[in-house]
Amino acid sequence: MIELHLMKLRARDEISAEEEAAIRGAVADVREVRADTVIARAGELIDVSTILLSGIACRHKDLRNGSRQITELHVPGDYMDLHSFTLKRLDHDVLALTDCRFAVVPHARLREITETHPHLTRVYWFATNLDAAIHREWELSLGRRTALARVAHLFCELQVRLGIVGLASKTEYELPLTQTDLAESLGLTSVHVNRTLKELRERGLAEFRGGVVHILDPERLAAAGEFNPAYLYLERLPR
Amino acid sequence: MIELHLMKLRARDEISAEEEAAIRGAVADVREVRADTVIARAGELIDVSTILLSGIACRHKDLRNGSRQITELHVPGDYMDLHSFTLKRLDHDVLALTDCRFAVVPHARLREITETHPHLTRVYWFATNLDAAIHREWELSLGRRTALARVAHLFCELQVRLGIVGLASKTEYELPLTQTDLAESLGLTSVHVNRTLKELRERGLAEFRGGVVHILDPERLAAAGEFNPAYLYLERLPR
């Protein structure tokens, strides 16, 4: 059930059997929602966090004129709002972009973990710091990368993140998003995303059709996006 | 010495006398560097974190073509790289933008805190989550706000953050940065920042001269940047 979550954690550190039990024991509920459902709303006091089990979700913030910025995409295994445990409120919505299943973990149980499992606490602290590292990389994309490089970079990032939980091969993975979703992640318009996808295709770098990403030339795609996975912290170290 | 750091923490939660002692006891050293010095380098294994005592510093990431994106500005009282405690390496440089003084805290002492002070651990976890919230707000700026709104928003953010530690009044604060520094924070060129500052001045919203920000009309400036300080979590809550 939360196997993918454990895979993600174990890609970065060792998780003991006892810690695994604590993680499993923290889950109070599993829920399913349809695409377009708000899973956690900005501004409200929150007392649970959620682990994505299947589907794609996002964190987003909107401007008054209706334009939307997705600040991170969530893949299965991700804690979508672990940071609400200490923040108490969110500064963004968490939105299901596809139908989603997720586990619900009461903050009270996370608090117990911080009182009794220092190492697991650090592992979860790490997990939120990893989210922040992704935010920083996206700031670089949004601030400095061209449209083509942004798309290329995102496709590389998702290949790695989905690969960790067994949902991507080297060259292919499902990504059931619309071009508008991509645009809102990349700080572009859907029209320009469409043209940029066309260019990626014509250059033989990657294809995006029917909710599937085909990476045609991994090396050149990574080069086009200046993708360096260091910010995803793919090493097992004691945290 | 780390008074400003304590002010920042106490704006968000209560810190007991014993916790304060633990915070103070964690400091191993105080150092000073000149402007343009790298305080922590991306990619290296790190075993200390640093608290900014005076000056302005930043986190930044660069592209190969030399363009730079500052992902967060640090003001006195901020932990500049508390996240390196769990990440072990940084995905970005920490750079002094002005002459800076900072306290050095070995990770070993942070680890002791996580073993013995669960509440203080959560407070520090909160602090890194606050950094992430700032990253998200900057993603929104970089992805969706106009140049004018970006500058306006940044000036509002820094007024609040410097105000918390007593370094800003409602309408004025020192910000000894160049227009190039601002450009690298805002995803713009220095030329365009210059023109945008001119427009802010002509509209009677804010002035930036000689390293000082004058907010001429706080309400209209906040409106121009669509600034809502909720993402800075200015409420004392048990974390």
Next chain:
DNA sequence: CGGTTGTTTGATAGGCCTCAAAGTCAGTGG
């Protein structure tokens, strides 16, 4: 099979970038 959602293409516009040079100012040294 009309309605809805999402994709694709075309034409035009504009915000910001690039390149270039002049202006300002503090600091330095003769």
Next chain:
DNA sequence: CCACTGACTTTGAGGCCTATCAAACAACCG
């Protein structure tokens, strides 16, 4: 005290990347 220097700011001209507006096209669905 005044050239000289270097760092930063300011302004101008032109261009490009991406946005905007619009419409055709495709795919799915009740």
